[in-house]
Amino acid sequence: MKKAIVLFITIMALSCQETQELLNLTHGVYISNITIITSEDGNYHPYNGHLVIKNDSIVYVDKKKPTLSGTFEQIDGTGKYIIPGLIDSHVHITEVQGMLPHHMEANPELAKQFTSQMPNSYLYYGFTSLINLGGISNEQLTAINTLPIHPDIYHTGRSGASVANGYPMNFAPEQYRFESTPNFIYMESQAAHIPDKYDPADHTPKAVVQRIKNTGAIAVKSYYESGFRGMPKLPVPTKKIMNELISESHANDLVLTVHGNSLEAHSFLADVGVDVIAHGLWNWETYRDVPLDSLPLEVKQTLDKIIEKQIGYTPTLTVLSGEEALADLAFLDQPELQKVVPKKLLDWYKTEEGQWFAKELFIELETGEVHKIYGNIQAHAMLALKYLSDRNALLLFGTDTPSAPTYGNQPGHNGYWELQLMKEAGVPLDKILSSATINNAKAFHLDANIGSIKTGKKANMLILTKNPLLDIEAYNAIEHVMIGGKLVTREDLAVKN
Ligand SMILES: [Zn+2]
CATH class of the missing domain: 2.30.40.10 (Urease, subunit C, domain 1)
Incomplete structure (x- = not known):
């Protein structure tokens, strides 16, 4: 009672002082x-x-x-x-850049150095809030949240809502992929390839979204990816599944953000009307060889729908640049990288072992060819982004750091690179700033707390x-x-x- 009276007097006193x-x-x-x-x-x-x-x-x-x-x-x-502090709405803080699990086991000290520097590296480039769009465990969250200084971490639960055997489950061997994707969605068409111990009732959109909500997540991550780089055709969600993911997410006050970078994916996701598309539209499929300054009608129509429905669009231009970077060892000599990556790890990237992914991607290509291929795709990505920016689309800053086991996407540094690429694409500086602050805050329902400078x-x-x-x-x-x-x-x- 006493507290209430004190509070009342304080409010009175303040309201009488109009100027001070x-x-x-x-x-x-x-x-x-x-x-x-x-x-x-x-x-x-x-x-x-x-x-x-x-x-x-x-x-x-x-x-x-x-x-x-x-x-x-x-x-x-x-x-x-x-x-305001910057918000990156697409990161994967559970990875060690450039390493697969067996590299981490062989080089535990390097992995440890990276992991302990990583939160500071994001802060070094001003990223005070990160949205992790992949699986994260309680242990991983606690490890960061108990540091004296760290970015605020928001997440999408223990795993994404991937359809059974779809992207990105396909990367894991069949005997492990279901265990590592506890929130997979059961599809009748995949029944023969789902172990019997999984009850379909636990893997409906409703059950999956509920499970994600219970972990303290702010969003649900799903995927629309039929495959790239010579993958066999992957199963993708049906309209019914995606619509259920939307309604279940909204019923739980969660945001649905979906992976997709092809015309097929963006067209599907724009049609059903997801909240956020977690990548830009750079895979123009049959239009992949059109001139770099022309926007095919079908691409334009899809982008128009994204504008009309104000679906959040996450350019993630550094996905392409961060892969292309593997074609030039000089990338690793940038002085800025030494601020955010431990020196021993930078040295390891240059070794035979550290070059594994560069070899896997580009073994049969000359450096010039790599730049030509990625240059074309990036030009299309930038054209789509410029079209959207000019027409007041909802741009959300996100990097997908790292988008693959590439050392080309380093924490913090990659965000700064993404900001520069957005500028290069022709996005005005005020829109770049709002994409990385208030737009992300609003789109992910965080604006009561972050995204602007306000009492x-x-x-x-x-x-x-x-x-x-x-x-x-x-x-x-x-x-x-x-x-x-x-x-x-x-x-x-x-x-x-
Ligand atoms: Zn991602």
Whole structure:
């Protein structure tokens, strides 16, 4: 009762003070005189102002100076910019880049070094929130969530909702794939290839989505992939299954995000109307050889449907660039990589053993041919993205780090690369920023907590020395990263060799 009275008096006192806020801080940060760049709707009106952070929350944002008492740290923001922390809505934090399980077993120290640096590497490039779109275990979540400093991790449960024997279950040998995909969906057409011990009733869309919800997931990941790189034709979900996944996800307040990068997949997913497509449309199938500056009618019609239904579109341009990178060893010599990848692992990538995936992909190809092939696909991916961006599609920033066992997609660094590729594709800088902040927050129902700089939201923010609405390099001009109210100097997040 006493508490209620105190609260009432405090509210009264505040409401009488129209011009001055009095904030009493014990564990606080005051950032003064900084250019605030944030938006609730994708329109930006930067202004010079002041922010106060108390514990892990933003408690004050205004043009006026606050009146403060108590103890707090003060940061002079003169000449600097502050933006919300970045959100990558497509990552796989359970992997060690460039390694399969047997490489990790043979090189445990390298794998360990990578895993312990990985959360800091994402933060180094300003990624304060990550959505893991693959299976993750409680142990893996706890390992990150108990670190003193780490990005916020959101997830899609113990495995994706893959149709039986479909993508990506097909990568695992038949005797292991069902065990490693506890949320697979039973399809009658696959009955002969599903072990008898699995009860179909446990693998309906309804049962699967319920199980995913129970793990604390925020989304359901599914897949529409009929195969690539010479795979046999893979089973794909029917319309009925996909519609059930949508309705069950929504009934559980979950977002349905679906893998797909071909015209067939995007057309199917746009028709049924999923919430998010987890990749861009770069596999134009029969139109794969059309000129690089032309958008075939059928591609255009599919993109129009994505715009009309405001389906979240995740370009993931670095999927292509991160594979193409394996054709040039020089990729590994970029100084930026040394900030986010342990040196011993960078050295290992150059060894015979570390080059295994590069060999598997490109053994019969000259470097020039690789660039030509990937250049064509990427040009189509960028054309589709530009078309969508010009017509106010819902762009969601996502990288798919790593998209394959490639060392070409490194934590944090890959996000910065993706931002640059979006710019190269012709997406304006304001849309790039909203895609990586408020759009992702809204699309994944996280906007009550993150995605913009607003009183009451979590204090995940970046202090930059360049303006991201004028210069893409701003995303590599991070001075401080604030994660849950904790202010970290960028260089403290880099690899210590
Ligand atoms: Zn992925």
